[in-house]
Amino acid sequence: MNLAEKSxxxxxxxxxxxxxxxxxxxxxxxxxxxxxxxxxxxxxDAWRRLAKNKLAMTGLIFLVILTIFxxxxxxxxxxxxxxxxxxxxxxxxxxxxWFGTDNxxxxxxxxxxxGARISLFVGFMAALIDFxxxxxxGGIAGYKGGRTDNIMMRIIEVLYGLPYLLVVIxxxxxxxxSLTTIIIALTVTGWVGMARIVRGQxxxxxxYEFVLASRSFGAKTSRIIRKNxxxxxxxxxxxxxxxxxxxxxxxxAFLSFLGLGIQAPFxxxxxxxxxxxxAILSGHWWTLFFPAFFISFTMFAFNVLGDGLQDALDPxxxx
Amino acid sequence: MLRYILKRLLIMxxxxxxxxxxxxxxxxxxxxxxxxxxxxxxxxxxxxxxxHYNLDETYIVQYFLYLKSIVTLDFGPSIKQPSQTxxxxxxxxxPISFELGIITxxxxxxxxxTLGIFAALKHNQIIDYLAMGFAxxxxxxxxxxxxxxxxxxxxxxxxxxxxxxxxxPAHMILPITALATGPMAIIARLTRSTMLEVLTQDYxxxxxxxxxxxxxxxxxxxxxxxxxxxxxxxxxxxxGILTGTFVIEKIFAVPGMGKYFVESINQxxxxxxxxxxxxxxxxxxxMLFLVDIAYGLLDPRIKLHKxxxx
Amino acid sequence: MEKLLEVNDLHVTFSTYGGTVKAVRGVDFxxxxxxxxxxxxxxxxxxxxxxxxxMKLIPDPPxxxxxxxxxxxxxxxxxxxxxxxxxVRGVDISMIFQDPMTxxxxxxxxxxxxxxxxxxHQKLSAGQAKAKALEMLQLVGxxxxxxxxxxxxxxxxxxxxxxxxxxxxxxxEPELLIADExxxxxxxxxxxxxxxxxxxxxxxxxxxxxxxxxxLGVVAKIADRIAVMYAGKIIEVGSKREIFYQAQHPxxxxxxxxxxxxxxxxxxLKPIDGSPPDLFSPPQGCPFTARCPLAMExxxxxxxxxxxxxxxHKVNCWMQDKRAQQLLKLTAIK
Numbered sequence: 001m002n003l004a005e006k007s008x009x010x011x012x013x014x015x016x017x018x019x020x021x022x023x024x025x026x027x028x029x030x031x032x033x034x035x036x037x038x039x040x041x042x043x044x045d046a047w048r049r050l051a052k053n054k055l056a057m058t059g060l061i062f063l064v065i066l067t068i069f070x071x072x073x074x075x076x077x078x079x080x081x082x083x084x085x086x087x088x089x090x091x092x093x094x095x096x097x098w099f100g101t102d103n104x105x106x107x108x109x110x111x112x113x114x115g116a117r118i119s120l121f122v123g124f125m126a127a128l129i130d131f132x133x134x135x136x137x138g139g140i141a142g143y144k145g146g147r148t149d150n151i152m153m154r155i156i157e158v159l160y161g162l163p164y165l166l167v168v169i170x171x172x173x174x175x176x177x178s179l180t181t182i183i184i185a186l187t188v189t190g191w192v193g194m195a196r197i198v199r200g201q202x203x204x205x206x207x208y209e210f211v212l213a214s215r216s217f218g219a220k221t222s223r224i225i226r227k228n229x230x231x232x233x234x235x236x237x238x239x240x241x242x243x244x245x246x247x248x249x250x251x252x253a254f255l256s257f258l259g260l261g262i263q264a265p266f267x268x269x270x271x272x273x274x275x276x277x278x279a280i281l282s283g284h285w286w287t288l289f290f291p292a293f294f295i296s297f298t299m300f301a302f303n304v305l306g307d308g309l310q311d312a313l314d315p316x317x318x319x
Numbered sequence: 320m321l322r323y324i325l326k327r328l329l330i331m332x333x334x335x336x337x338x339x340x341x342x343x344x345x346x347x348x349x350x351x352x353x354x355x356x357x358x359x360x361x362x363x364x365x366x367x368x369x370x371h372y373n374l375d376e377t378y379i380v381q382y383f384l385y386l387k388s389i390v391t392l393d394f395g396p397s398i399k400q401p402s403q404t405x406x407x408x409x410x411x412x413x414p415i416s417f418e419l420g421i422i423t424x425x426x427x428x429x430x431x432x433t434l435g436i437f438a439a440l441k442h443n444q445i446i447d448y449l450a451m452g453f454a455x456x457x458x459x460x461x462x463x464x465x466x467x468x469x470x471x472x473x474x475x476x477x478x479x480x481x482x483x484x485x486x487x488p489a490h491m492i493l494p495i496t497a498l499a500t501g502p503m504a505i506i507a508r509l510t511r512s513t514m515l516e517v518l519t520q521d522y523x524x525x526x527x528x529x530x531x532x533x534x535x536x537x538x539x540x541x542x543x544x545x546x547x548x549x550x551x552x553x554x555x556x557x558x559g560i561l562t563g564t565f566v567i568e569k570i571f572a573v574p575g576m577g578k579y580f581v582e583s584i585n586q587x588x589x590x591x592x593x594x595x596x597x598x599x600x601x602x603x604x605x606m607l608f609l610v611d612i613a614y615g616l617l618d619p620r621i622k623l624h625k626x627x628x629x
Numbered sequence: 630m631e632k633l634l635e636v637n638d639l640h641v642t643f644s645t646y647g648g649t650v651k652a653v654r655g656v657d658f659x660x661x662x663x664x665x666x667x668x669x670x671x672x673x674x675x676x677x678x679x680x681x682x683x684m685k686l687i688p689d690p691p692x693x694x695x696x697x698x699x700x701x702x703x704x705x706x707x708x709x710x711x712x713x714x715x716x717v718r719g720v721d722i723s724m725i726f727q728d729p730m731t732x733x734x735x736x737x738x739x740x741x742x743x744x745x746x747x748x749x750h751q752k753l754s755a756g757q758a759k760a761k762a763l764e765m766l767q768l769v770g771x772x773x774x775x776x777x778x779x780x781x782x783x784x785x786x787x788x789x790x791x792x793x794x795x796x797x798x799x800x801x802e803p804e805l806l807i808a809d810e811x812x813x814x815x816x817x818x819x820x821x822x823x824x825x826x827x828x829x830x831x832x833x834x835x836x837x838x839x840x841x842x843x844x845l846g847v848v849a850k851i852a853d854r855i856a857v858m859y860a861g862k863i864i865e866v867g868s869k870r871e872i873f874y875q876a877q878h879p880x881x882x883x884x885x886x887x888x889x890x891x892x893x894x895x896x897x898l899k900p901i902d903g904s905p906p907d908l909f910s911p912p913q914g915c916p917f918t919a920r921c922p923l924a925m926e927x928x929x930x931x932x933x934x935x936x937x938x939x940x941x942h943k944v945n946c947w948m949q950d951k952r953a954q955q956l957l958k959l960t961a962i963k
Contacts (some may be wrong), residue, residue, distance in 0.1 A: 154330075157330050158330055158333045158334050158337065159334075161330065161331065161334035161604050161607055162334060162337065162338060162600070162604075163338075163558045163561070163562070163599065163600050163603045163604075164558065165558070165559075165562040166558075166562065166596050166599055166600055166603075167338075167341070169562075169584070169592075169596070170341070170342065170345060170592070170596050171345070173345075173584060173587070173589075173592055174345040174346075174348070174349050246459075250461055253461055253463075254461065254463070254562075254566065257463050257566055258565060258566065258569075258581055258584060259581070259584060259585050260584060273463065273464065273467070277467065277570065285471065288464075288467055288471075292464040292467070292468070295461055295464060296456075296459050296460045296461065296464060297459070299458070299459040299460070299461070300455060300456070300459035303455055303458055303459055304455060307455075
């Protein structure tokens with residue numbers, strides 16, 4: 001700002017302008033029509049805003065690292081996940097066992113990365129299935145409209161009233177706990193929220209289509225879809241997905257903690273936390289600390305990333 | 320308004336019916352359930368079950384008799400503890416769980432709303448950042464992790480509070496803290512964001528243009544509007560707190576319904592699982608209904624909406 | 630007529646994600662008792678920001694009055710504290726907003742919202758305040774005021790709501806009313822009614838009105854004087870007659886040409902090409918240069934001085950310079 005003011009002062013004051021400046025200015029039409037603000041593409045702009053959000057980026061980086069470790073961590077470790085080694089029970093963290101050992105002498109480091117696999121898998125699968133069902137159901141309701149929409153929405157309203165975790169518990173009691181049944185149970189009622197959002201977005205798209213048709217934009221349609229429609233409609237869906245993942249991860253841990261989670265030979269963070277409940281009182285803090293830390297930090301990472309995306313993708317906030 | 324209530328009531332009844340029917344269908348299909356022949360239970364239990372579930376009738380008749388018993392709030396006998404009925408357990412356990420839940424929700428709402436308002440009023444200042452940092456942590460740390468952390472730090476290490484059980488106010492502090500932190504964090508974040516949105520509304524600007532003091536503007540114009548979304552998520556929060564009591568009661572050995580429920584899950588005591596699920600679902604669904612009504616009363620606009628709001 | 634409000638060299642900036650927006654860049658004007666001044670311009674030209682700055686209602690952060698003074702009856706508003714400013718708002722100066730649908734709190738009765746202003750500033754009993762509210766509702770033409778007081782905003786139509794907002798603004802008998810696009814959100818027939826209401830109120834209370842609008846039709850109806858704003862500056866100001874019939878600035882002429890007129894037959898509407906400049910980095914010269922049909926080299930480089938065409942008519946344009954007039958003549962000969 002100061003620079004601009006200075007440069008103004010170096011120019012002649014309005015009183016002594018050289019006569020030569022009083023000539024018509026050459027100008028081309030393009031300059032007149034050009035919008036002065038540089039127009040970034042929506043996704044570029046959203047990414048720029050997200051990248052500025054330090055907390056969200058911390059979350060994102062953590063999740064990337066976690067994913068890498070979930071894949072390679074168990075391979076790096078010389079220990080087997082379920083190999084019991086009772087003489088080495090409750091070893092504190094050391095060079096041999098970075099995160100110590102648990103009540104059966106199993107290596108906590110190895111088990112933590114196995115847990116990461118389970119948690120991330122459950123989280124992403126739940127989000128993906130919710131998304132798929134939500135798109136189909138919400139898409140049909142929104143697209144068909146009228147009575148179909150009315151009936152489908154009443155069904156959603158009824159399902160929405162069902163207590164989510166109670167239904168999940170009931171299903172798991174009946175189906176028997178396993179990785180597949182947990183994912184099934186989590187998605188049986190979990191898709192409702194996504195379907196609601198998709199329907200709302202589809203209704204919005206329909207309005208856009210109406211506008212498009214009536215103004216007959218012609219060749220520019222694809223551009224408008226890309227520039228206006230997708231950003232406006234995908235934003236809420238992406239945000240909903242980033243929020244489904246942590247809630248599924250929490251639900252898995254919660255169910256494992258109740259004894260309804262993943263069964264041996266798998267090890268999930270919830271199972272580990274449940275196993276080490278007694279150990280914490282006897283001072284073997286590491287058995288609980290590592291799974292607890294990773295559950296919490298993963299939830300944290302998804303939450304801040306979700307918040308960051310919300311700020312970055314919400315066109316209402318753009319100025 | 321009447322139409323709105325009737326519509327909500329209808330949805331509530333359908334939801335209730337679905338959960339009752341669902342439990343029946345699930346129980347009929349699994350081995351070891353009271354409806355299934357492969358029970359391997361002793362004779363006393365056998366007699367109890369046959370009497371309650373009318374096992375010599377067809378499934379259809381069983382279903383209607385089951386519906387009738389639910390409507391009359393008779394949840395049947397337990398398999399594993401023959402001397403007890405599910406009703407006995409509910410009578411003993413539910414008041415304690417209710418006490419835990421109700422104190423938790425009061426603590427969560429009061430502290431969450433206060434935190435959210437302060438964060439919004441001090442937007443982008445240090446209080447805002449601290450409050451929201453705290454809230455994100457509160458949302459991220461699962462209640463069972465927080466509970467064990469609290470026990471280890473405050474009960475075992477420095478012996479400030481009793482480790483477990485439900486005898487005095489001192490026993491209540493840790494379980495309630497562990498259970499209330501998550502909902503409090505959610506309420507705080509929601510209050511903050513709606514408060515921030517409300518504060519940019521024209522009617523707030525109008526109130527400022529009238530020369531009202533900031534304090535009056537917040538109390539009179541912003542607060543009620545900012546709290547409406549909080550009312551709408553109360554149902555979800557209640558459900559979360561209620562399921563949260565299962566793990567909290569397990570960890571702190573609180574003799575509430577949650578503890579019986581977890582035990583019944585581990586022992587596959589199906590009538591108890593069924594009874595508790597139905598009872599808790601009904602409780603939650605009715606709460607959800609009341610929350611909807613409360614929302615309708617709070618927002619004068621809903622009265623006129625022919626379709627009953629959103 | 631006595632001078633009521635004087636604005637001098639007002640600068641307002643907003644800090645945003647993309648940088649600092651210089652929304653108002655040196656605005657001067659004054660308004661006298663009982664007159665109506667219209668501030669006209671395209672959206673984003675800074676007219677609403679100017680209005681909010683007078684009330685000191687600019688959200689800070691991100692907004693800030695960086696320079697200039699605002700004086701109301703020898704009181705420098707710019708140096709008042711927030712607390713002192715509160716006794717000015719609603720009492721000396723009132724403001725109404727564009728959208729009556731959102732300017733009223735949906736959860737409070739209009740009675741409550743009407744009365745809270747008087748009760749804040751005047752020591753009135755609840756009964757007296759209510760009587761005052763009824764009187765105001767009658768003034769703005771709301772039928773059945775006694776029952777209406779107990780109703781909520783959603784029970785009123787848009788036009789009725791705007792009447793209520795006007796009643797709210799006038800209840801403490803301010804000397805200046807700032808109306809920010811008061812008719813933009815309303816139907817055309819309702820617009821006319823609201824404008825008539827302004828005239829009626831002005832006759833009854835002698836309140837001065839600053840009317841912020843982009844609609845020259847509104848201006849033609851009730852303004853005494855008109856200030857034309859462009860890219861954060863007032864580029865021309867004059868009496869209604871001077872602006873409508875002797876407009877000097879090419880932008881003012883462009884604005885007038887882009888409005889349908891009944892008194893000139895067979896003339897085509899000519900929209901102004903292009904869009905206003907980016908206020909993140911406003912041009913150092915005349916901001917209209919890029920869109921101006923009479924742009925010269927000088928326009929880009931230096932902002933023109935104010936030329937007084939008459940006692941009330943002022944314009945900032947290089948076309949007022951003798952050399953520009955010569956250039957114009959030369960071109961005409963060719």
